[in-house]
Amino acid sequence: xxxxxxxxxxxxxxxxxxxxxxxxxxxxxxxxxxxxxxxxxxxxxxxxxxxxxxxxxxxxxxxxxxxxxxxxxxxxxxxxxxxxxxxxxxxxxxxxxxxxxxxxxxxxxxxxxxxxxxxxxxxxxxxxxxxxxxxxxxxxxxxxxxxxxxxxxxxxxxxxxxxxxxxxxxxxxxxxxxxxxxxxxxxxxxxxxxxxxxxxxxxxxxxxxxxxxxxxxxxxxxxxxxxxxxxxxxxxxxxxxxxxxxxxxxxxxxxxxxxxxxxxxxxxxxxxxxxxxxxxxxxxxxxxxx
Amino acid sequence: xxxxxxxxxxxxxxxxxxxxxxxxxxxxxxxxxxxxxxxxxxxxxxxxxxxxxxxxxxxxxxxxxxxxxxxxxxxxxxxxxxxxxxxxxxxxxxxxxxxxxxxxxxxxxxxxxxxxxxxxxxxxxxxxxxxxxxxxxxxxxxxxxxxxxxxxxxxxxxxxxxxxxxxxxxxxxxxxxxxxxxxxxxxxxxxxxxxxxxxxxxxxxxxxxxxxxxxxxxxxxxxxxxxxxxxxxxxxxxxxxxxxxxxxxxxxxxxxxxxxxxxxxxxxxxxxxxxxx
Numbered sequence: 001x002x003x004x005x006x007x008x009x010x011x012x013x014x015x016x017x018x019x020x021x022x023x024x025x026x027x028x029x030x031x032x033x034x035x036x037x038x039x040x041x042x043x044x045x046x047x048x049x050x051x052x053x054x055x056x057x058x059x060x061x062x063x064x065x066x067x068x069x070x071x072x073x074x075x076x077x078x079x080x081x082x083x084x085x086x087x088x089x090x091x092x093x094x095x096x097x098x099x100x101x102x103x104x105x106x107x108x109x110x111x112x113x114x115x116x117x118x119x120x121x122x123x124x125x126x127x128x129x130x131x132x133x134x135x136x137x138x139x140x141x142x143x144x145x146x147x148x149x150x151x152x153x154x155x156x157x158x159x160x161x162x163x164x165x166x167x168x169x170x171x172x173x174x175x176x177x178x179x180x181x182x183x184x185x186x187x188x189x190x191x192x193x194x195x196x197x198x199x200x201x202x203x204x205x206x207x208x209x210x211x212x213x214x215x216x217x218x219x220x221x222x223x224x225x226x227x228x229x230x231x232x233x234x235x236x237x238x239x240x241x242x243x244x245x246x247x248x249x250x251x252x253x254x255x256x257x258x259x260x261x262x263x264x265x266x267x268x269x270x271x272x273x274x275x276x277x278x279x280x281x282x283x284x285x286x287x288x289x290x
Numbered sequence: 291x292x293x294x295x296x297x298x299x300x301x302x303x304x305x306x307x308x309x310x311x312x313x314x315x316x317x318x319x320x321x322x323x324x325x326x327x328x329x330x331x332x333x334x335x336x337x338x339x340x341x342x343x344x345x346x347x348x349x350x351x352x353x354x355x356x357x358x359x360x361x362x363x364x365x366x367x368x369x370x371x372x373x374x375x376x377x378x379x380x381x382x383x384x385x386x387x388x389x390x391x392x393x394x395x396x397x398x399x400x401x402x403x404x405x406x407x408x409x410x411x412x413x414x415x416x417x418x419x420x421x422x423x424x425x426x427x428x429x430x431x432x433x434x435x436x437x438x439x440x441x442x443x444x445x446x447x448x449x450x451x452x453x454x455x456x457x458x459x460x461x462x463x464x465x466x467x468x469x470x471x472x473x474x475x476x477x478x479x480x481x482x483x484x485x486x487x488x489x490x491x492x493x494x495x496x497x498x499x500x501x502x503x504x505x506x507x508x509x510x511x512x513x514x515x516x517x518x519x520x521x522x523x524x525x526x527x528x529x530x531x532x533x534x535x536x537x538x539x540x541x542x543x544x545x546x547x548x549x550x551x552x553x554x555x556x557x558x559x560x561x562x563x564x565x566x567x
Contacts, residue, residue, distance in 0.1 A: 042431050042461045091459070149330050176377070176458040178329045178488045179529035205461045208532055247462040250532040250553045257557035263564055271532055275539040281564055282545050 001067030001084065001166050001199065003030040003053060009061030010048050022048040024223035025062070030201065030216075032166075035193055037210040037231070038203045040220030041245055046203050049220065050169050053201075054085035066167070083112035086165030090172045092156035096144040104144050105129060105159045112163050128162035129155070132188060150181050154188075161192060167199045168192065174209060182206075186213050211235060211249040211269040219246070232268040291355070293450055293482045294318040294341055294372075299350035300505075301336055309348070310336040312505030320355075320449065321480040323473075325493035325513065328502035329527050334486045337502065338452050341484070342372040355449065370399065372450040373443030377458050379435035383427040388419065388438055391427055395446045406445075413441035416479075417471045433464025437471055444475075450482040451475060457492065469495060490517070490531040494551050501526060517551055 008026040013019050022045045030036050040046040051057040052064055055071055055078045064071040069081045089095065098104035105125045109116065116124075126136040132154040139147070144155050153173075161168065173189070174182040186209065193200045204210055210217050211231045219227040219234060221244050227234050234241070235252035242248060248256070251274040255265050267277045296316040300309045311333045318324055326334050339345040340352050343359040354371055357364040376382060385391035392413050396406045414420045417437040422430065427438055436456055443451065453472065457465040473495060475481040485496060493499050499516050501509035503526040509516050516523065517534050524530075530538065533556040540547050547563050550556040 041463055176455065176488075178527075179490070180527045181330060183529075245463055250556070251536070253553035254533065254536075254556045254560070257554065258560060261557070261561055261565075263561065271536055271539070275536050275543075278536070278540060278560060278564075279543050279545060282540075285564060 001069075002032050002065075003028075003067075003167070003199075004065045005029070005049070005052070005062065006064075007062035008049070008052065008059075008064060010045075010052070010057065011060070012048075022223055023061075026220075026223070026225055028218055028225055028228065030199065032198050034199055034201075034215045035190070035213060036199065036201045037214035037217030038201060038220065039205075039207070039210060039217055039234075039246065040226075041205075044220040045223040046220040047171060050087070050171065050201065050203060053167070053169060054082045054087055056087065079112070083163045084165050085167045085169065086160040086163065088157055088160050088168070088170040088173060090175060092160075093144075093149065093152035096152060096156055096159075099143060100141050101129070101134075101144050101147075101155050102140040104155060105162050108159055109162045124162055125158075128158040131161060131192065132158045133184070134158070150177060150184075153177070153185070157188075161197070164196050166197065167201065168197050169201045169203075171203045172205065173202055174204070174206065182209070189213075205247070207235070207247050207249045207252070208271075211251070212271075219244070230268075235269045291320045292317055292353075293320040293322070293355060294484075295351075295353045296337075296340070297351045297353075299340060299347045299352055301340060301345060301348050303336075305348070309505050311340065311347075313350075314505070314507050316500070316507060316510075318482065318484070320482050321476070322498060323476045323483045323496045324485070325496035325499045326484060326486045326502060327488075327490075327493055327499060327516075327528060332502040332526075333505040334502050335454050336505075338374065338454050338484065338486060341450070341452060342374055343368045344374075366399075370446055371448055372452060373446055373448035374452040374454065375436065375439050375443055375456045377455045379432050379439060379459060380428075382439040382442070383435065386426055386428075387423075388425050388427060388430075388441075389414070389423045391438060392441045392445050395442055399446065409445045409447070413444040416444055416475060417441045418467075431464060432460045433467040436460060436464065436468050440468070440471060448481075450484065452484045452486075454486045455488065457487065457489065465489070465492075490529070491552070494531065501528065503527075514549075514551060518549055 005026050005028045008023050010023040011021045038046045059071045069076055096104055102125055105128055106121050109121055109124055129136045134154055174185050189200055214231055216230055217234055218225050235248055238248040238252045238256040249269050251269045265277050267274045296314045299311055299314045301311040302309050328334050343365050346360055352359045354368045357368050383391050384394050389410050392410050393406050396409050414423055417440050419437050457468050476483045494513050496513055499513040500507055520530050520538055531551050533550045533552055537547055537550050548559045550559045
C-alpha cells in the first residue's frame with residue numbers, strides 16, 4: 001500500500017492554553033516495498049505523523065491516503081485499515097497484559113478477524129511467535145512477565161504481526177536493547193519485510209541504524225519535513241543535520257571532517273561501505289606512490 | 291578512600307544456583323567514573339542494586355564506605371550514600387512541581403526545612419534546571435525529566451551516583467544533557483559515578499570500564515584499553531564503537547592506521563594515513 005500525505009496538519013489541545021501545533025503541513029510519499037526511516041528529535045511531529053497512518057489520530061487537516069483507504073473520508077473502514085497497518089509503540093513490552101504468551105499474541109487477531117476458528121488462531125499465533133524467533137511450544141503457556149526484556153519485546157511484536165499487516169510501523173523498536181539485541185531485531189524486521197509485510201517504517205534516534213537499514217528516510221523538524229531521500233543523500237548533508245540538533249552516523253561525521261581537510265569519500269555511510277571506500281583511496285594512493 | 295567493595299559476591303533471585311551475580315570481586319575508589327557494560331541479563335543491574343542494599347548478597351560481602359550492606363543498622367546510611375537513577379523518566383517523579391519533587395527525598399530523611407531549601411538550590415544548579423523549578427514534571431522532555439530525577443537524588447547529598455541505563459529512553463539531545471550533568475558532578479563535586487549503559491560512546495567518557503558476562507566481571511580497565519581488545523569483547527557479544535570497527539576492518543586489510551574510538555579520532559587517523567608522503 002502506497003502512503004501519500006499532502007499538507008497534513010494537526011494541533012494538540014486546540015483552543016486551550018496548551019495548544020501545540022505538532023504538524024504544520026507534511027507532504028510525504030512512502031512507496032510500497034520501502035524500509036523507511038523517520039528521524040527527528042522529540043517534539044518534531046514524527047510520532048503524531050505515524051499515528052495518523054492507521055487512524056489512531058483522526059485526520060483534521062490535509063489529505064492522507066494509505067493504499068485505497070482515504071483517511072479524510074468519514075466512511076473509511078478504519079478497523080479494516082488497522083488490521084493492515086500494524087503499529088508497534090515504544091517499549092511495547094509495557095503493553096503486554098494477558099496471563100499467557102499465547103493469549104497475549106492472539107488478542108489482536110481475535111479482535112481484527114472475528115469468526116476465526118480456534119485452530120486457525122493457534123496456527124497464526126504459532127507462526128507469529130516463530131517469525132520473531134521464539135519457540136512456540138516453550139513459551140506459549142508462560143506468563144509474558146516471566147520472560148527476559150528482549151523476549152518480551154519479541155512477544156509484543158508478535159502480537160502485532162499476527163494479523164500480517166502489509167505496513168508495519170515501529171517506534172524506536174531497538175531502544176534499550178544491547179548492541180547485539182539491536183542487530184538481531186533489525187535482522188528480524190528485514191526477514192518480515194522480505195515476505196508478506198511489504199512496507200516497514202521505523203522511527204529511530206539511532207542514525208547508524210537508519211544508515212544501515214533503510215531504503216529511504218525523512219527528517220522531521222518542527223512539524224515539517226526538513227529532508228527526504230536515501231540515507232546517503234541525507235547523511236551527506238551532515239552539517240545541516242547537526243545544525244538541526246540531530247546526530248549523524250559516525251561515518252558521516254568522519255566523512256564531513258575529512259571533506260574539510262580535502263579528502264572526499266563517496267559512500268552510503270554503512271561501516272562496511274565506508275571502510276571499502278577508504279581502502280580504495282588508500283590503495284589508489286599506494287599504487288600512485290609505487 | 292574506597293567507595294565500594296565487592297568480595298566474592300554472589301546473588302540469586304530465586305535462591306537457587308542461577309546466580310545473576312556470580313562471584314564478583316571489585317573495588318571502586320571514591321571519585322572514580324566507572325562504566326559498566328554487558329548484554330541484557332549479564333548482571334549489571336543486580337550489581338547496582340547490591341550496592342545500595344536494595345538486594346542483599348546471597349554470599350560474599352558488599353561494603354559502601356566501609357559499611358556492610360548486610361548490617362541492617364547501616365541500611366539507611368548506605369542508601370543516603372549511594373543514590374540511584376533508573377531507566378524510565380516517567381516512573382521517578384512523585385510531585386506535580388519540580389522543586390517539590392526534589393524536596394521529597396530530603397523531607398523523608400528528616401532534613402530541616404531551611405536546609406531543604408538550600409539543597410533544592412544546589413540540586414537545581416547542578417543539573418541546570420533552575421528555570422524549570424515551578425514546572426510540572428509531566429510536561430518536561432525526557433532529558434529534562436531525567437535531570438530532575440538526578441536532582442532528586444542529589445538533594446540527599448549522596449557520594450555515589452548510580453545510573454542504571456538512565457539515558458536509554460532519551461533522544462540524542464536528552465542523552466547529551468544527562469551525560470554533561472554526570473561528567474560535571476564527577477569533575478567538580480568529585481562524585482563517584484557508576485554508569486550502566488549499552489552506549490559504547492558513553493563508556494568512552496568514563497575513566498574505567500567493567501564488562502560483565504553471565505554474572506561475572508570479565509574485563510576491567512580503561513575504556514580505550516578494553517575496546518582495543520576487540521576479539522575478547524566480541525566473545526562477550528558486545529560490539530565495538532563504530533569508529534573502532536572501521537579501524538579494525540582497515541587494519542585487517544593491511545592499511546596502516548592507528549586506533550580510533552570517535553568520529554573525530556577516526557578522521558585524524560585516516561588523514562594521517564591518506565595524506566602521508
